[in-house]
Every structure is written in structure tokens, then in C-alpha cells.
Amino acid sequence: MTRIEIIFATNNSNKVKEIKSVVGEQLNVISLQEAGINQDIPEPHDSLEANASEKSAVIHAITGKNCFSEDTGLEVFALNKAPGVKSARYAGDHRDFQANIDLLLKNLAAETNKIAQFRTIISLIWQGNEYLFEGICKGIITMEQKGSEGFGYDSIFIPEGANKTFAEMSMEEKNKYSHRKKATTQLIDFLKKQI
Numbered sequence: 001m002t003r004i005e006i007i008f009a010t011n012n013s014n015k016v017k018e019i020k021s022v023v024g025e026q027l028n029v030i031s032l033q034e035a036g037i038n039q040d041i042p043e044p045h046d047s048l049e050a051n052a053s054e055k056s057a058v059i060h061a062i063t064g065k066n067c068f069s070e071d072t073g074l075e076v077f078a079l080n081k082a083p084g085v086k087s088a089r090y091a092g093d094h095r096d097f098q099a100n101i102d103l104l105l106k107n108l109a110a111e112t113n114k115i116a117q118f119r120t121i122i123s124l125i126w127q128g129n130e131y132l133f134e135g136i137c138k139g140i141i142t143m144e145q146k147g148s149e150g151f152g153y154d155s156i157f158i159p160e161g162a163n164k165t166f167a168e169m170s171m172e173e174k175n176k177y178s179h180r181k182k183a184t185t186q187l188i189d190f191l192k193k194q195i
């Protein structure tokens, strides 16, 4: 079987682990670290789509290779879809997961509507052309943190159809619901058609 080599333009090892757990044998996903690229990629834009595009464009310009990137945000409806594209830096540039959760729970305390969604955009650059894929996972924010798996806002998010937070799930369980898994499935389906 031919394995397609593709660079995943991220420095987030959790995301690399999650993506590697769903891609299967056909795709050989190489992290930036494995590709020997030691560079922080900027996320300066005000949409997930623009940030994802920038990240894959930067890595494509450096390597000339097929690559993809993803940008994910937690969109809380009572907060006009904040923190959204600012999810990593909601409480400041130090990118502190716990500070972000604390601020979100504070801002949501007076709201009755706790509905939220994770939204992932993948930007793929394949043979020089860009393709975008989207994955959404709807759910609710719990006001009490539960679980120790995962990362980011996992401990306060219960996906629709489940009765526990992402942080109380194994990676396999999270993948049944996950925004990233949904976007990745589309990426893989696309790539399978190309080979």
C-alpha cells in the first residue's frame, strides 16, 4: 500500500496525537517537529478559516510539500460565539488553559443558555491547491470541571449525546463526537480519492 506523506502544520502535540489516532495506515502524518521545522506559526486573523489557511501556506512555502493545518475554536452561543478564534488566548497571551476556563465560566455564570460548539477548520494544500474542511461538535458547557484527559476546554464540555465531559473520555470515545475527527474524516476521504 502506498502511504501518503503529509505534514501537519502544528506544534500542539495533543492535536498530532488525536489526528494520528484517526488517520489509519494510508496517511503518514508528520508533525512539524518530525519534519525538523522549529517555528511558531502566527494566528493573526479573526476567523478560523483565515488562520488555518495562513498556517498551511507558511509551511507549504517553507517545504514545498503537501501539508495541512487546522484551527479550532470553542463557540459559546450566549457569548456571541466567544471565545471562538481567540480560544487559545481568551484570558491573555500566556495561553493558560485553566485561566481560559475560569474566565469562560465567569462570563457564562449569569447566562442560562449553555449551548456551545467546537468548530474545526482544516486547510489542506494538496499539489499546490488549497481545500478547506469543517467539523462541528455541538454540546453544552458544564459549570463544574470534570475529568483529566485531553486539553483546553475538554473538562467543561459535554458533547451532544453523551453524559460526561470530553476530559472524562478516552481518546477513542472523544473521537466518536469530536469536531477534529469529523474534519479529519473529510480530509482523509478527499485524499483517498486522489490516490
Ligand code: IMP
Pocket (backbone or CB within 6 Å): 012, 043, 070, 071, 072, 073, 074, 086, 087, 088, 089, 097, 100, 118, 150, 151, 152, 153, 154, 166, 180
Ligand atoms: P488552536 O488555535 O486551534 O490551537 O486552538 C485554540 C484553543 O482551542 C486551544 O488552545 C484549546 O484551548 C482549544 N481547543 C482546541 N481544540 C480543542 C479540543 O479538542 N478540546 C478542548 N479544547 C480545544
